[in-house]
Amino acid sequence: MEVQFDAYPADIVGLDVVVTSVASDAHTWNLVYLQLLLEELGHRVTNLGACVPDQLMVDECRARRPDLIVISTVNGHGFVDGKRVVRLLRRCPELHTTPLVIGGKLGIAGGEPGSVSVELLEAGVDAVFEGNSAIVGFRDFVQSLPSGVRQ
Template identity: 65%
Template sequence: MEQHGKDEPAVLDVVVTTMASDSHTWNLVFLQLLLEELGHRVTNLGGCVPDELLVAECRRIDPDLIVLSSVNGHGFHDGLRLIAALRACTELAGTATVIGGKLGIDGPGDPARQRELLAAGFDGVFEEGGSVVEFRSFVDSLPAGIGSLPSGTRSLPAGTRSLPAGSGALR
């Protein structure tokens, strides 16, 4: 049955990956399946991806969204280094980029850690134990083709939101 008056959901090109120090892959499989279930095209770069390779692959793919996932507790430090590399690349400076998982060894929900990651350039922070619903809501709010827009012209979800500790944070 055809429905009239409803917008088709945007189909995004998404890259999911860990960082150079993180060899975990089941988190990436979960994210890939979740995003594909939502109708998006996903490129899974796998575990232990060197920064240079991640940047090069994202330049080649030109994704609408980059999702960095960490399980080993080093996501905060690795994420700060990686977001600097992504934002320094002209082609990726405006690409929506989020980080999530176990970002530190002292447990989830550190508001200072979330603020620092957002200030460094992440568009969303989703720590372990956070809500998949909030992540889905963020993804659903992104328009398709945003990755190919010039830096400074993309339009992410309006406003700044902070979520309760442990449930993630959106910029």
């Protein structure tokens, strides 16, 4: 007799979320934290892990067609790597309108939080989360999205 385990019961009406990091970032604690937070809010999470090559991220998101893509970075290169991969994601017709956010330590210059936000927004992210209030803003953003609605 084969026993199947479904981590996400059919009656959960949350979002399908992809959590990932950029190709240069080997940190994982931030990804696990975000996964647990999102699951606590009732969402289904696919965590692609750390050091995700750009094309792998694009391919996985195209295949999964998530309701939300979350890019988290801690190494300080999120601005450069994030801007590049966001442009690739936005070139895909099936991901063009998918909510896409980025957060964490986005630069190494020590600038004020928000100093790179404009360029990331222009590249195609819907929201940028950094600084002391990042997690509160992220939670509010996620809770503002319509749950269970597929694009």
